[in-house]
Amino acid sequence: MGNQYVDMGLSAPVNVTWEVTFKCNLSCIHCLSDSGKKRKGELDTDQCRKVIDELAAMKVFQFNIGGGEPFMRRDFLDLMDYAHEKGMVTCISTNGTLITEEVAKRLDKNLVYIQVSLDGATPQSNDAIRGKGSFSNVVKALEHLKKRNIEVSINTVLTRLSFPELDKMVELASAYGAKLRVSRFRPSGRGMDSWSDLNVNKNQMLDFSQWLSRHLKVSTGDSFFSVTTEERKSLGLNMCGACKLTCCISPKGEIYPCAFLQHDDFYAGKLPGNDFKTIWETSPVFESFRRLEIKSCESCHRFDLCHGGCPAIAYHTQRKLGVPDPGCLANCVKIKSPTIVAEGA
Amino acid sequence: MQIHSVYSLKNGVQVRKERFGLLFYNYAGPRLYFVPTQDLISNDFFEGKQQVKELVDHIEANHPWPRQWIEDRIGQVLQILEQKGLIYGQSVC
Numbered sequence: 448m449g450n451q452y453v454d455m456g457l458s459a460p461v462n463v464t465w466e467v468t469f470k471c472n473l474s475c476i477h478c479l480s481d482s483g484k485k486r487k488g489e490l491d492t493d494q495c496r497k498v499i500d501e502l503a504a505m506k507v508f509q510f511n512i513g514g515g516e517p518f519m520r521r522d523f524l525d526l527m528d529y530a531h532e533k534g535m536v537t538c539i540s541t542n543g544t545l546i547t548e549e550v551a552k553r554l555d556k557n558l559v560y561i562q563v564s565l566d567g568a569t570p571q572s573n574d575a576i577r578g579k580g581s582f583s584n585v586v587k588a589l590e591h592l593k594k595r596n597i598e599v600s601i602n603t604v605l606t607r608l609s610f611p612e613l614d615k616m617v618e619l620a621s622a623y624g625a626k627l628r629v630s631r632f633r634p635s636g637r638g639m640d641s642w643s644d645l646n647v648n649k650n651q652m653l654d655f656s657q658w659l660s661r662h663l664k665v666s667t668g669d670s671f672f673s674v675t676t677e678e679r680k681s682l683g684l685n686m687c688g689a690c691k692l693t694c695c696i697s698p699k700g701e702i703y704p705c706a707f708l709q710h711d712d713f714y715a716g717k718l719p720g721n722d723f724k725t726i727w728e729t730s731p732v733f734e735s736f737r738r739l740e741i742k743s744c745e746s747c748h749r750f751d752l753c754h755g756g757c758p759a760i761a762y763h764t765q766r767k768l769g770v771p772d773p774g775c776l777a778n779c780v781k782i783k784s785p786t787i788v789a790e791g792a
Numbered sequence: 793m794q795i796h797s798v799y800s801l802k803n804g805v806q807v808r809k810e811r812f813g814l815l816f817y818n819y820a821g822p823r824l825y826f827v828p829t830q831d832l833i834s835n836d837f838f839e840g841k842q843q844v845k846e847l848v849d850h851i852e853a854n855h856p857w858p859r860q861w862i863e864d865r866i867g868q869v870l871q872i873l874e875q876k877g878l879i880y881g882q883s884v885c
Contacts, residue, residue: 452812452826459808461817461824506808508817534806536819557804558819 453691456737459727461688462509462538463502464695464706467495467526470519473542475566475577477604477645479707481636482515488699490718492522496529497719498696503533505724511538513706515698518545524553531558538562540602543588544581551591562600562628563588568615572608576645589623599625600666604632605655606645613658617665628666629659631774633707634763652774673756673772686754690736694727702726704736707759744771795848795863797881799870800840805878807835816878825876829869838879844870 468489471482490498502510510530517523517539527537536558543563546554554561563585567573570582592599601620603609609616613629620627634642647655656674659665663678672685689704696702700718703709715730716723727733741755755761756772764773801807804819813829827833832851836842844866851862873879 452810452815452828455811457815458810461815506806508806508808536804536817 450686453688457692459502459505459507459724460694461507461692462511463507463693464511464513465498466513466515466695466698466706467517467523468515468520468698471514471516471542472519472544473516473578473581475542475564475637476641477566477576477606477632477638479633479636479638480513480515480709485519486698490698490700492526494700494719495522495526498700499526499530499533499535501718501723503530503535505727507535509536509538511540511693513540516542516545518550524550527554527559531556534558536560540564541588542577542581543585546588546591548591548594551588551595551597554592554597555595560598560600561592562602563592563625564602564604565616565619566603566606566609568612568619572612576604576606576608589625593623593625596624599623600628601625602628602630602668605629605647606632607647607651608645610647610651610655613655613662617662626664626666627662628668629655629671630668631671631757631760633757633760635707635709635759639763649774653776656776673753673774674776675752676776677752685752687739687756687758689758690733694733702730704733705759707757708762710762739768741769741771744775747777749775749777794881794883794885795843795845796885797844797883798840798842799838799844799873799879799881801838802878802880807838807878809835816873816876818876818878820877825873825878827869827873833866833869840882843884 466480468485469480469482470485474483518541530537538560540562564577565573565585566576573582574580589599601616603616617627632638632646652674656676659667659671660676660678675685694702694704695706695709696718697709702715702718703713713732715732716726739758744750744755753775756775758768760772760774761770762768806817808815812826814827814833814835816825816827817823818825833847837847848859848862848866852859870879870881874881
């Protein structure tokens with residue numbers, strides 16, 4: 448990753464996370480956006496097309512689509528077609544429950560990635576988080592997608608429940624020709640309520656870091672750079688990409704640094720209405736994010752690997768930016784060391 | 793590189809102009825490739841219409857560098873981009 452070029456300031460994001468609706472047919476206990484019912488003010492079809500026009504004109508390469516459940520929108524596939532006509536790549540995060548054979552056929556094109564959420568290798572563990580019956584529905588979706596050779600990742604949020612099943616998740620993904628992607632649990636939306644129950648402890652985070660270093664084909668969506676080891680340092684970002692490489696658009700068109708910081712403190716503007724290029728280039732929120740320095744981390748031997756970690760987690764747990772990621776590997780090692788000594792004695 | 797070739801983006805590849813030069817995005821991955829060409833090569837060059845000779849002529853007319861040096865540098869950049877699977881060349885002669 449050419450950090451020095453990113454630091455010069457890009458003319459547009461490389462990708463934009465776009466949560467296209469709050470509506471969802473599941474009620475996962477860790478949902479970052481507290482999704483459920485459609486909310487007042489969500490963008491309609493014409494407004495969504497204007498968003499696509501504006502971002503395509505700036506040459507944004509990719510949309511990372513999320514929600515809510517994107518397929519709950521009746522116009523969703525038409526909107527994706529519209530983005531593809533403009534040459535944009537779409538990576539769609541879905542709970543998989545609405546991917547029928549017909550939907551899979553429509554998705555069978557070059558510019559689409561699908562990311563299906565699954566939070567356990569068995570119905571028991573997955574459904575405890577995502578709701579009864581969700582595991583079997585996802586398996587059906589994976590079969591439809593596999594039949595069409597569509598590029599798929601299974602996305603698992605790292606929690607105390609999913610952590611012991613990661614090896615089985617690798618096997619499950621492989622059985623469907625999919626990659627495994629593990630993403631970080633963040634205390635946002637309903638994740639705030641379940642944070643203390645579900646978040647892995649520091650020993651588990653350290654074990655997970657070592658697990659990742661043995662599973663180089665498992666991707667992380669760049670959400671675990673705080674625990675990146677030397678083995679993985681060439682595989683992705685070594686810093687937070689918010690406002691430098693990416694940003695987020697909410698279902699109402701509000702623009703934020705990232706999906707996990709959809710908070711009034713980080714509101715940068717709204718589409719359609721405000722000019723996205725102006726927001727990207729001059730928003731005070733975005734500018735302050737680009738200047739964000741986590742001074743207390745600069746002397747750490749791991750600084751080049753993580754640059755202080757994820758500001759969103761620091762914000763949600765400590766209500767401030769510019770402080771170290773609490774899940775940082777250096778902190779985990781400090782906790783783990785006495786246990787190792789005790790076990791060896 | 794042939795001086796009378798034109799170059800186009802491979803399927804799934806996009807490119808845009810940035811302050812440092814060109815930023816390529818490859819759907820097939822690895823996703824991003826940063827090319828520090830400053831303003832020497834425009835992203836429009838990869839639409840397959842402008843010959844390498846025309847690009848070199850343009851650079852020579854606007855910079856004090858020897859023509860052979862420009863040809864060598866442009867040739868190196870195009871060769872690397874071809875090796876990375878981002879572009880392909882076609883001779884027009």
